[in-house]
Amino acid sequence: MNTNKIADLNDKLRQNLFNPGKDKVILTQGVSNLPFDEQLRILIKVKLFNNFNAGNDVYQEHDFGMVEHSDLKYFFKIDYYDTSMEYASENPADDNITIRVLTIMRADEY
Numbered sequence: 001m002n003t004n005k006i007a008d009l010n011d012k013l014r015q016n017l018f019n020p021g022k023d024k025v026i027l028t029q030g031v032s033n034l035p036f037d038e039q040l041r042i043l044i045k046v047k048l049f050n051n052f053n054a055g056n057d058v059y060q061e062h063d064f065g066m067v068e069h070s071d072l073k074y075f076f077k078i079d080y081y082d083t084s085m086e087y088a089s090e091n092p093a094d095d096n097i098t099i100r101v102l103t104i105m106r107a108d109e110y
Helices: 003-015 036-048
Strands: 024-027 064-069 072-081 099-106
Touching: 003 036, 003 072, 003 099, 036 064, 036 072, 036 099
Parallel strands: 024 099
Antiparallel strands: 064 072, 072 099
């Protein structure tokens, strides 16, 4: 598996949250129920996140992180699906056969 390619594709999704193309961005109820300006602040923090380390990025795929906002912790997680979004992708490094889904949630929703 090409870990560097996966990390690059995951970074591209995070950095393009507002225009994810074929990929998806999902906000859980704990995030989507916030006022729009609060949601926007969290999205921007996820977009700018770059503190990947051995503790939060074990596989070096840049697929998980945590940001803080208003004294609460929020997680983001990227999962990989086939193009039908029915099964896991056979090769997350191949953007032609993979749809990435980035989910943003409050830590207590995890």
